[in-house]
Amino acid sequence: MSTSFAKPIEFGLPRVEDASTLAMLAAESITGAWSQSGFESELCKPSCRAQVARSGDEIVAYVIGVRVLDELQLMSIAVGSDFRRGGIGLNLLRRYLAALKEEGVCKVTLEVEEKNLPAQQLYARLGFVVQGERRGYYAGGSSALLMGSTLS
Secondary structure, three states, X not given: OOOOOOOOEEEEXXXXXXXXXXXXXXXXXXXXXXXXXXXHHHHOOOOEEXXXXXXXXXXXXXXXXXXXXXXXXXXXXXXXXXHOOOOHHHHHHXXXXXXXXHOOOOEEEEEEEOOOHHHHHHHHHOOOEEEEEEOOOOHHHOOXXXXXXXXX
């Protein structure tokens, strides 16, 4: 699905100064989301790999993960509520995975709440498959599905 936005969407790297915006986006989408200081800490680590989508000067989506050798654990992704279902998340993840592959990452893993069907469908569209489950992982007892993809 593609939607027209008032300003063109541009993709790039976040700065540590963007941590408060990333935390707000995360809080809008994710129960128990990272705080501003959590994002600041992650963005400063050499193993951090992150990208953002911007509409003008506004960050409207992000993805962040941690690289260890030739693998990456995708830690968090969020799209602002006014920008969902318009293809931004899909395009951001496509660009992110392409950049990871280019730098030698071979495998990407993630956890997604079993109830979050839109996210599961997005990941499946990009080649992720369910590889396991963590029962009762989330608050309220919901399970996490472990998904992975080999970048080839």
